[in-house]
Amino acid sequence: MSQDRSAVLELHGITKAFGGVEALQGIDFTLRAGEIHGLVGENGAGKSTLMKIIAGAHADFVGQFVLDGRETRFRSVRDALAAGIAMVHQELSVAPDLTVAENVFLGSQPVNRFGFVQWRRMAREAGEQLARLGIHVDPLQRMGDLPIGLQQLIEITRVLFSGARILILDEPTSALSPPEVERLFSLLGRLRQDGRSIVFISHFIDDILRVSDVVTVFRNGRKVAEAEAAKTSKAVLIEAMIGKGHEELEESYLHDIALPAASDRPTVLQASHLSVGRSLRDVSFEARAGEVLGIYGFMGCGQLDLARVLFGKLKPDRGELAVTGRKMVFGTTAAARRAGIAFVPESRRAMLFHQEPVYKNISISILDRVAAILLKPSREREIAKRQVENLQIRPAAVDLDLGMLSGGNQQKVGLAKWLSYPPKLLILCEPTRGMDVGAKNDVVNIVRDLRSRGLAIIVVSTEPETVLSLADRIVVLKRGAVVREFVGEMVSKDRLLEAA
Amino acid sequence: MTGLVTDEPPKPSRRIGALLRAQMRNIAPFLTLIFLTGFFAAASPSFATLDNVGNILTQVSVTGIIAVGLTFVILCAEIDLSIASVANVTGIAVAYFTLQDSYVNIANIAMPGWAAILLALGLCALLGLVNALGLTVIGIPSFIMTLAMMQIAAGVSALLVRGQIAYKIPDLVATLGSSSIGGIPWIVIVAATMLLAGHVVLTYTRFGRYVYMVGGNREAAEYSGLNVKLILGSAMVISAVCAGIGGMLGVAHFGSAQQNEFDTYLLDSIAAVVVGGTSLFGGRGGIGNTIVGLFVLGVLNNGLDHVNIDSFLKILIRGLILLAALVINVYAQKLRASTAK
Numbered sequence: 001m002s003q004d005r006s007a008v009l010e011l012h013g014i015t016k017a018f019g020g021v022e023a024l025q026g027i028d029f030t031l032r033a034g035e036i037h038g039l040v041g042e043n044g045a046g047k048s049t050l051m052k053i054i055a056g057a058h059a060d061f062v063g064q065f066v067l068d069g070r071e072t073r074f075r076s077v078r079d080a081l082a083a084g085i086a087m088v089h090q091e092l093s094v095a096p097d098l099t100v101a102e103n104v105f106l107g108s109q110p111v112n113r114f115g116f117v118q119w120r121r122m123a124r125e126a127g128e129q130l131a132r133l134g135i136h137v138d139p140l141q142r143m144g145d146l147p148i149g150l151q152q153l154i155e156i157t158r159v160l161f162s163g164a165r166i167l168i169l170d171e172p173t174s175a176l177s178p179p180e181v182e183r184l185f186s187l188l189g190r191l192r193q194d195g196r197s198i199v200f201i202s203h204f205i206d207d208i209l210r211v212s213d214v215v216t217v218f219r220n221g222r223k224v225a226e227a228e229a230a231k232t233s234k235a236v237l238i239e240a241m242i243g244k245g246h247e248e249l250e251e252s253y254l255h256d257i258a259l260p261a262a263s264d265r266p267t268v269l270q271a272s273h274l275s276v277g278r279s280l281r282d283v284s285f286e287a288r289a290g291e292v293l294g295i296y297g298f299m300g301c302g303q304l305d306l307a308r309v310l311f312g313k314l315k316p317d318r319g320e321l322a323v324t325g326r327k328m329v330f331g332t333t334a335a336a337r338r339a340g341i342a343f344v345p346e347s348r349r350a351m352l353f354h355q356e357p358v359y360k361n362i363s364i365s366i367l368d369r370v371a372a373i374l375l376k377p378s379r380e381r382e383i384a385k386r387q388v389e390n391l392q393i394r395p396a397a398v399d400l401d402l403g404m405l406s407g408g409n410q411q412k413v414g415l416a417k418w419l420s421y422p423p424k425l426l427i428l429c430e431p432t433r434g435m436d437v438g439a440k441n442d443v444v445n446i447v448r449d450l451r452s453r454g455l456a457i458i459v460v461s462t463e464p465e466t467v468l469s470l471a472d473r474i475v476v477l478k479r480g481a482v483v484r485e486f487v488g489e490m491v492s493k494d495r496l497l498e499a500a
Numbered sequence: 501m502t503g504l505v506t507d508e509p510p511k512p513s514r515r516i517g518a519l520l521r522a523q524m525r526n527i528a529p530f531l532t533l534i535f536l537t538g539f540f541a542a543a544s545p546s547f548a549t550l551d552n553v554g555n556i557l558t559q560v561s562v563t564g565i566i567a568v569g570l571t572f573v574i575l576c577a578e579i580d581l582s583i584a585s586v587a588n589v590t591g592i593a594v595a596y597f598t599l600q601d602s603y604v605n606i607a608n609i610a611m612p613g614w615a616a617i618l619l620a621l622g623l624c625a626l627l628g629l630v631n632a633l634g635l636t637v638i639g640i641p642s643f644i645m646t647l648a649m650m651q652i653a654a655g656v657s658a659l660l661v662r663g664q665i666a667y668k669i670p671d672l673v674a675t676l677g678s679s680s681i682g683g684i685p686w687i688v689i690v691a692a693t694m695l696l697a698g699h700v701v702l703t704y705t706r707f708g709r710y711v712y713m714v715g716g717n718r719e720a721a722e723y724s725g726l727n728v729k730l731i732l733g734s735a736m737v738i739s740a741v742c743a744g745i746g747g748m749l750g751v752a753h754f755g756s757a758q759q760n761e762f763d764t765y766l767l768d769s770i771a772a773v774v775v776g777g778t779s780l781f782g783g784r785g786g787i788g789n790t791i792v793g794l795f796v797l798g799v800l801n802n803g804l805d806h807v808n809i810d811s812f813l814k815i816l817i818r819g820l821i822l823l824a825a826l827v828i829n830v831y832a833q834k835l836r837a838s839t840a841k
Binding site for chain 1: 717728784
């Protein structure tokens with residue numbers, strides 16, 4: 001049905017190289033009015049590069065760029081915005097300390113003839129604007145107090161309000177709970193009716209298939225398939241993405257998975273009655289050696305605060321922690337590290353040094369074991385090389401600045417830095433977020449290997465698939481409290497969602 | 501000089517342009533230094549003489565000593581505005597604990613030289629510790645914390661000297677600050693030694709690595725299990741102690757200890773570090789950069805004297821040079837961020 005709508009944007013033969021490496025090779029891409037266009041591909045397949053070209057962030061590329069039938073060339077993001085093309089990134093760019101209304105009107109507040117901001121008019125119009133899109137929220141609320149899903153909808157509203165008719169959404173559903181995804185999809189449906197065009201990039205192929213009209217698949221900088229969403233399937237898309245039959249990797253987890261019986265291995269970490277402000281209420285659990293404990297809950301259920309308490313970053317108001325039976329009070333993350341706890345946060349920016357070489361990123365957490373006072377760079381490189389080999393980090397050059405690596409490989413570096421001297425307890429926050437199928441599988445294998453070496457592992461995630469593919473035992477958090485523990489029983493995505 | 505602080509490029513085959521852009525913060529100050537030296541050498545016959553090189557070295561020594569510690573602080577992406585005041589109060593303290601001639605009307609406490617030196621060092625370390633605690637335990641931004649300390653240290657100075665001028669200082673300090681060995685002033689040797697020590701600590705020790713990592717990404721440093729507060733606090737104490745040593749030798753160099761003696765050293769020290777190319781956002785740069793920055797300032801100050809320029813214009817020119825350095829500093833950060841994202 002979308003085929004008969006007029007093309008808004010046509011790209012022909014787009015090629016883009018970074019330092020001799022071709023990130024995109026001769027891409028043709030058409031976006032029609034009132035179309036939701038899904039984009040899938042592994043990390044580094046070229047999706048983001050193409051979107052950055054469309055959004056004006058990369059100006060130097062080869063090929064034809066036709067907007068509304070006229071050949072165009074954007075020199076900057078500003079040019080693209082002026083032409084009505086806007087991108088909403090995975091990491092939102094909202095101002096958490098401003099109100100909803102201020103965020104909607106960011107950069108274009110209504111002013112009276114003396115140049116004073118018309119606050120009341122702004123709040124009223126923001127409220128109307130949001131309500132029109134089916135978003136019901138008090139425009140005077142502080143942005144940072146709202147759940148992430150709502151913040152995202154408000155950011156989309158702002159972008160639309162500034163006149164965007166082509167909207168590029170990068171991984172919009174990865175941080176959302178199922179009801180929030182529903183809300184997002186109904187908003188996108190409305191925008192499609194208005195005749196706006198949307199590019200939807202996601203690793204969640206189910207989401208892509210549900211919401212898109214057309215799906216394009218990228219692999220290694222090439223467009224390998226384009227199909228109407230109604231006429232294709234998940235298996236076909238995955239095959240196109242990866243190139244071989246990998247369906248078993250992306251099990252749907254709809255059927256039951258049998259968790260192993262309760263472990264009688266020694267307890268490594270015992271958390272008792274932890275409470276933090278409004279985000280954690282009387283949380284108790286234990287993590288055992290050689291076992292992966294999954295902590296599952298929707299975004300904002302308190303799981304991130306819980307992880308931070310375990311690593312000494314956040315002090316609990318009440319409750320205590322014991323590591324291998326000894327009571328611990330972690331004043332600093334350094335104390336937690338010395339007690340044998342390793343922590344991989346959910347964002348790469350929070351764990352890696354992009355301007356430093358790979359080997360320094362890997363050695364940072366174990367430097368006190370390698371060097372008393374004077375550094376031993378050759379030893380650091382040696383250790384880093386071993387980790388790069390073990391985790392198959394590419395390119396395998398430990399002197400390369402971390403920023404030159406792809407996202408998935410950076411994530412592996414974030415894990416590698418804890419493994420040279422294995423900790424007693426490894427806490428992984430969202431270990432597979434934003435990863436492609438192959439990289440996810442690598443993480444599963446790494447975690448299983450670590451488990452077999454006797455580490456206690458805690459996986460904290462808002463993605464049921466992540467928890468289901470990794471955990472031996474699952475604790476479900478809801479509004480800061482433990483509501484359910486799955487142990488030695490059958491579990492499925494449905495049951496997890498139901499519990500949370 | 502810049503070789504001390506460069507990171508090896510990943511592959512020699514990488515484009516030269518990208519490399520130059522990444523290294524801009526090291527290259528630009530060095531080119532500035534060469535340009536200024538060439539300019540003054542051409543403009544004045546008395547500039548490029550061996551004697552004058554000695555002058556420049558002596559003139560930048562006190563700034564150099566103070567700038568060593570400040571380099572640590574700026575690499576951590578913090579700032580220390582109290583260095584000049586701490587230098588001043590330490591210089592005054594060492595005189596306060598030394599027997600003064602009877603015409604100096606200060607109710608001081610005379611002590612043996614070694615005790616005076618230790619007490620003075622203890623004082624500056626203590627002031628640095630207060631900065632450190634304010635920054636890390638209470639969480640006052642270093643800009644404000646050290647602004648308060650600037651005033652506190654000036655207040656202690658005022659109370660100690662009460663508008664008087666003291667002249668006598670321990671022999672060791674007098675020797676290091678104002679005499680020479682084999683034609684080389686001791687103060688130059690001390691400055692060179694401290695700069696070298698600072699470089700060794702920053703480049704070859706675990707603590708130095710931590711300073712760069714904390715400056716490069718504080719959040720990641722914390723999630724890597726580093727004691728970020730301890731590292732920041734240490735940098736503040738190192739800064740205060742370096743300032744104190746600079747203050748004691750400065751007093752010997754000037755020949756007297758009095759209020760407001762070091763006021764120009766705050767701007768000079770910050771300028772030396774920043775002009776040299778150490779990033780104001782932390783994590784990039786080092787002592788090598790600071791040395792280049794010191795020479796840029798030293799050559800500029802000294803050269804302007806040789807070309808007989810209006811002394812009031814000198815102040816403006818220094819301000820403009822600092823502004824240019826800031827522009828390059830911020831620009832270099834952006835360039836780097838765009839090459840290695």
